[in-house]
Amino acid sequence: MTADAPTILATSGGIVPGTRIRWELGPLTEYAIELAGVDGRRPKVCFLATALGDDATTINQFYAAAQQRGLDPSHLRTFGMPNVDDVTAHLLEQDVVWVWGGSVAGLLAMWHLHGFDDAMRTAWQAGVVLTGVSAGSICWHVGGTTDSFGPELRPITNGLGLVPFSNGVHYDSEEQRRPLFQSLIADGTLPAGYATDDGVGLLYRGTEFVEAVSEKDDKGAYFVERDTSGAGNTAIETRIDPRRL
Template identity: 65%
Template sequence: MPAETPTILATSGGFRWGGRTMFEVGPLTELALDLTGVTGRAPKVCFVPTACGDDARLTRDLYEMARVRGLEASHLQLFTMPNHDDIAAHLLDQDLIWVWGGSVAGLLAMWRLHGVDAAMRAAWEAGVVLTGVSAGSICWHVGGPTDSFGPDLRPIDNGLALLPYSNGVHYDAEEQRRPLLQRCVADGTLPDGFATDDGAGVLYRGTAFAGAYAEKPNAGAYAVRREGDRAVETPLEITRL
């Protein structure tokens, strides 16, 4: 059941620590599930843990989370070989694709090697809702600050660019991220964009900003735009989930 328009919910959250399981679905991911429009059956969700090297323990924990929530779960792995003969067909058959965090640089390299970049675009254009956390947020954009290369953050600018913006994640939680995003927007290394505190997400319909949401009481989201030779940060109105 495709969404009415191409839809992305890019987040710095979407899960919480569980009781009997490692993770539980958080309010931001519940919003993403609602955006699929699925009723009367279990939503089909594909987990994509590429950015964590397809860690087997993480994948197991995600399946446990899905079981508790009542989702029809699958996953896409690329190490040591893809687990689907036709990656594009599998992604097109989903209601929601949820991309986990980790190394966005590694994720993008592996996706391009295996054609996942084109498959993700096709799924997005077909109305499969895309969501993700951290690296799974930056990847949909032109780029943003990342720790993929080490503890001193660097900008990455070769994202999928389904969305023509920069993206800052963990904006309130990691001290290098806010100033680096602002510096990169100010000097033109990255385009204008959007940033999310931990527990916040930004919704796009097509390539247009469509709202900011938060699953934590004080989490915010921001527009960051270049004005002259500086970056101007504007808090966005937040819908609390």
Template identity: 60%
Template structure:
């Protein structure tokens, strides 16, 4: 079972501390599974930790979170070499791809070396739900704001471009994100940009934003568009996913 059309859930959340585990999956990860339409068996979820260098301790934590959630979780690791004999075949067998945050610039470089940019496009077209948090959100868009290059936020404009927008993550918790997004949209560095507060996800069917959802009360999503030489922001109220 795959989604009925190309689907992306781009988020600024999805993880939290578990009751008996270091990490558990929040409402956003569960919603990615729901979007896939899987039923009658354990969901197949691929965890991609490229943006944090495939840190083994976090892969172990995600395995445990997957066990508790009832998922069959497969990690895709690229350091020091791919851990799968058939990367594309395994990706296409998944219901959901969940991409961890970290360095989106490094993630994109490593993915391109291994041809993952093309693999994930084919998976998206086949109905595998693409999702993730922070760097795992920005990667699906044309670009966004990132601290991949140092503590000062900078624009990134060479992401995969499956979605023809910019993406602003951690919009309410990192004070530099909102003003930089506005400046980059106003001067044309980024196209119309879709932004999420922490705990919020943006749902796309094809390339259309169809809904914002949240696992945290009181949060928002935003569309920032160019108007003349300035940027204007529209707030979107997310639908709650409280679990």
């Protein structure tokens, strides 16, 4: 079973603190599974921690959370070699692909090196739901803001571009995010795009934005576009009130 259209849920969240394990699936990730329309069997969820260098602890934490939730879990690794022979075939067998945060620049470099980028596009077109947090949100877009290069945030502009927008994550919790995202859109470095406070996700069907959803109260999403009405390079930010999951 796959979604009835190419589907992305790009988030600044998706997990909650666990009771007996480190973390559990949050409402955003549960919503991504719901979007896949799985019925009568365990949902197949493939996890990627490429942005953390395929950190073994994080992957093990995913398997603990997946076991508790009753998923049919798998993971894809790039370091020190891919752990499956045919990445595209593996992704096409999944209901949901879940991408973790970390270095989006490193993630994109490794995906391109191993052909994961093309495999992701094929899976997306086939209706496999793509979701992720932070780097796992920016990657589906044209680009965004990143700390991949150091504590001073910089633009990233070589995202997969499955949707034709830029993406701002952690919009309310990291003080550099909002002003840089706006300035990069204002000067044309990034196209218009959507940003999320922590706990908020963006749902796309095909290449169209559908809605913002939230697993926390009093959070927002935002559409930021270049203001072409004046002489200067400025941006216009419009708040989108998310639907509470």
